[in-house]
Amino acid sequence: MMLAGAEIEDGGSVSYKEVSGNVAMSLPRAKAQEKSSPDQHIKPRREPVDIHFSNITCTVSLGFNKGHKQILHGVHGRLRPRQLIAIMGPSGAGKSTLLDVLSGYRISGVGGAVFINGRGRIMKNFKKMSCYIQQDDRLQGLLTVGENMTLAADLKLPTSKDKYEKGEIIEEILTNLGLYEHINTRGAQLSGGQRKRLSIALELISNPLIMFLDEPTTGLDSSSCSQVVELCRTLAHQGRTIVCTVHQPSASLFAMFDHVYILAAGQCLYQGTTKNLVPYLEQAGVPCPIYHNPADYVIELACGEYGEDKIQVLTSKAENGRSLDWFEDPQAIPSMEALRKQYPLSVLREQDAGPSVEETPQSNQRSVLIKRGFLKAKRDSTMTHLRLIVNVVVGIMLGMLFIDAGNEGSRVLENYNLLFAILMHHMMSPMMLTILTFPSEMSILSKEHFNRWYSLGSYYISITIVDLPISIVSCAVFSVIVYTMSSQPLEIVRFSMFFAISLYTVLVAQSFGLMIGAAFNVVNGTFLGPTLSVPMMMFAGFGVTLRDLPPYLYWGSYISYLRYGLEGFIGAIYGLKRPQLECNQAPYCHYKHPRQFLSEVSMSPDMFWWDVLALTVFVLVLRVAAFLLLKWKLNAVR
Numbered sequence: 343m344m345l346a347g348a349e350i351e352d353g354g355s356v357s358y359k360e361v362s363g364n365v366a367m368s369l370p371r372a373k374a375q376e377k378s379s380p381d382q383h384i385k386p387r388r389e390p391v392d393i394h395f396s397n398i399t400c401t402v403s404l405g406f407n408k409g410h411k412q413i414l415h416g417v418h419g420r421l422r423p424r425q426l427i428a429i430m431g432p433s434g435a436g437k438s439t440l441l442d443v444l445s446g447y448r449i450s451g452v453g454g455a456v457f458i459n460g461r462g463r464i465m466k467n468f469k470k471m472s473c474y475i476q477q478d479d480r481l482q483g484l485l486t487v488g489e490n491m492t493l494a495a496d497l498k499l500p501t502s503k504d505k506y507e508k509g510e511i512i513e514e515i516l517t518n519l520g521l522y523e524h525i526n527t528r529g530a531q532l533s534g535g536q537r538k539r540l541s542i543a544l545e546l547i548s549n550p551l552i553m554f555l556d557e558p559t560t561g562l563d564s565s566s567c568s569q570v571v572e573l574c575r576t577l578a579h580q581g582r583t584i585v586c587t588v589h590q591p592s593a594s595l596f597a598m599f600d601h602v603y604i605l606a607a608g609q610c611l612y613q614g615t616t617k618n619l620v621p622y623l624e625q626a627g628v629p630c631p632i633y634h635n636p637a638d639y640v641i642e643l644a645c646g647e648y649g650e651d652k653i654q655v656l657t658s659k660a661e662n663g664r665s666l667d668w669f670e671d672p673q674a675i676p677s678m679e680a681l682r683k684q685y686p687l688s689v690l691r692e693q694d695a696g697p698s699v700e701e702t703p704q705s706n707q708r709s710v711l712i713k714r715g716f717l718k719a720k721r722d723s724t725m726t727h728l729r730l731i732v733n734v735v736v737g738i739m740l741g742m743l744f745i746d747a748g749n750e751g752s753r754v755l756e757n758y759n760l761l762f763a764i765l766m767h768h769m770m771s772p773m774m775l776t777i778l779t780f781p782s783e784m785s786i787l788s789k790e791h792f793n794r795w796y797s798l799g800s801y802y803i804s805i806t807i808v809d810l811p812i813s814i815v816s817c818a819v820f821s822v823i824v825y826t827m828s829s830q831p832l833e834i835v836r837f838s839m840f841f842a843i844s845l846y847t848v849l850v851a852q853s854f855g856l857m858i859g860a861a862f863n864v865v866n867g868t869f870l871g872p873t874l875s876v877p878m879m880m881f882a883g884f885g886v887t888l889r890d891l892p893p894y895l896y897w898g899s900y901i902s903y904l905r906y907g908l909e910g911f912i913g914a915i916y917g918l919k920r921p922q923l924e925c926n927q928a929p930y931c932h933y934k935h936p937r938q939f940l941s942e943v944s945m946s947p948d949m950f951w952w953d954v955l956a957l958t959v960f961v962l963v964l965r966v967a968a969f970l971l972l973k974w975k976l977n978a979v980r
């Protein structure tokens with residue numbers, strides 16, 4: 343047993359007689375110290391909230407023609423302030439689903455009502471006072487603890503606060519959570535417990551009154567588990583409502599929770615204090631054996647190990663969560679009416695008056711996200727370094743393979759192959775990179791967007807802006823290498839045209855990858871991306887010329903962006919009335935006159951601006967489509 347006990351002192355502050363591990367809980371001891379209190383910023387600034395939920399149901403569709411499954415069966419409950427509450431139950435009982443519903447994360451297929459301080463929950467206001475920390479720590483692994491916190495503070499704290507004020511808050515939170523000494527450690531290098539604490543620290547910046555944590559102890563050793571639960575307990579006793587799902591806690595961990603809510607197959611078996619669980623089981627006729635961990639025993643009961651009838655007995659005794667008899671002082675629990683009187687509507691007016699959805703204006707969100715994006719890009723070995731290296735290596739390889747092919751009349755077909763190979767490179771590398779990396783970014787986006795860090799619009803604009811210079815640089819490096827090594831005509835105009843088409847192709851392919859990455863997971867995306875690109879290649883006019891395409895398939899060439907890319911390249915290299923080519927390497931040059939080649943491949947040399955226009959339309963349409971898909975996906979997962 344690490345923790346000897348916690349006492350609520352005058353003024354609601356908490357003191358620990360014995361504190362475990364190295365979580366440095368420096369909490370205020372008396373009101374007199376309040377002014378200089380080291381955690382003045384993370385103490386809740388508002389009145390605590392009382393959550394009541396009634397008849398909560400949740401039904402999911404099992405797919406086309408497969409019917410529906412009800413996960414939660416009309417559960418009721420009460421989540422009192424200043425309490426650390428554990429939702430427990432066997433695997434598949436519906437713990438995460440209940441947490442999703444209570445946090446407002448899950449909205450589809452949900453029935454019943456949630457009341458905050460006696461009134462129906464207004465989602466906009468509720469989101470302003472709550473946060474949801476999912477099981478998988480969705481952190482920026484490339485940024486240090488300090489950077490993660492600073493950027494989160496810039497997004498979550500009012501812009502009126504200067505960097506010193508924000509720094510003070512960050513220091514305070516990190517010190518209290520025992521993370522200050524890791525301020526320069528990157529997120530990816532933190533241990534499981536530290537990552538969990540950083541996830542909590544990030545949300546504490548906006549000082550939420552209600553915190554939902556999905557399985558905060560999963561994957562942690564017992565010491566880290568106690569640290570995290572102890573931290574949650576302290577935060578709860580400061581005036582918050584903290585609700586966690588827990589799998590199967592040890593006896594000592596279980597004792598650290600104030601309240602438990604036990605689920606079995608979507609129904610409530612028990613709701614009350616941890617101390618009352620043993621007497622409750624005894625009264626229900628299923629006494630907990632001596633020396634048995636009550637948490638283990640109740641899970642065994644919930645699993646049906648002692649018979650399904652026991653579950654029924656317990657469910658009806660707990661009235662599916664309606665009964666408050668096993669709370670600390672059931673008589674003292676205020677009714678809904680009393681709560682409404684205690685928290686008059688004027689409180690709601692104050693909450694309504696705050697910022698609309700996110701904490702800071704869109705312009706601030708964009709600039710912070712752009713800053714964060716560039717910082718990540720600078721350190722990202724895949725998205726930036728590998729991408730640059732691949733462009734250099736592939737550029738050199740193609741340049742060597744097609745060395746001097748650009749100016750030679752006898753090697754026009756080879757040069758044509760080179761242009762198509764360049765197109766393939768510009769299509770595949772940005773598309774696959776986006777498909778492979780975006781889904782992991784998506785989980786962070788989903789968490790941060792749900793917790794009101796920023797709007798989707800700001801995020802989308804920032805990733806577009808951050809990626810542009812990287813695309814330009816890698817494309818320029820590749821173009822210079824391949825263009826010069828293959829001896830294409832050394833004219834500024836032609837090179838600019840060549841580069842413009844290359845860049846456009848990269849942007850279209852990347853937008854296409856973003857669309858797929860937003861809608862599908864990595865496995866499906868990796869399959870779909872290249873598969874859908876094959877028809878694009880077929881309709882590009884390379885293998886089968888545009889003249890030879892059957893009329894009923896000609897539409898395909900209009901929707902293939904590679905066709906515009908290839909035509910644009912041809913325009914850049916062989917258009918602009920290019921004079922006769924040199925013929926040094928063979929006695930006969932069939933394509934000495936570019937006109938001859940152009941007519942054989944049935945490509946017009948003067949379509950460059952139309953090609954640019956078509957590619958611009960592709961970029962815009964795909965970008966908008968990717969945005970809409972992203973928006974849909976963010977809601978669909980809920």
Ligand SMILES: Nc1ncnc2c1ncn2[C@@H]1O[C@H](COP(=O)(O)OP(=O)(O)OP(=O)(O)O)[C@@H](O)[C@H]1O
Binds near residue numbers: 403413431
């Ligand atoms: N979208 C869904 N489609 C189909 N079934 C679902 C869906 N979401 C949840 N379920 C099912 O509902 C049940 C409850 O899921 P939930 O994740 O809430 O359980 P849990 O108690 O948190 O389990 P665990 O402790 O293993 O995470 C499970 O049987 C799960 O398979």
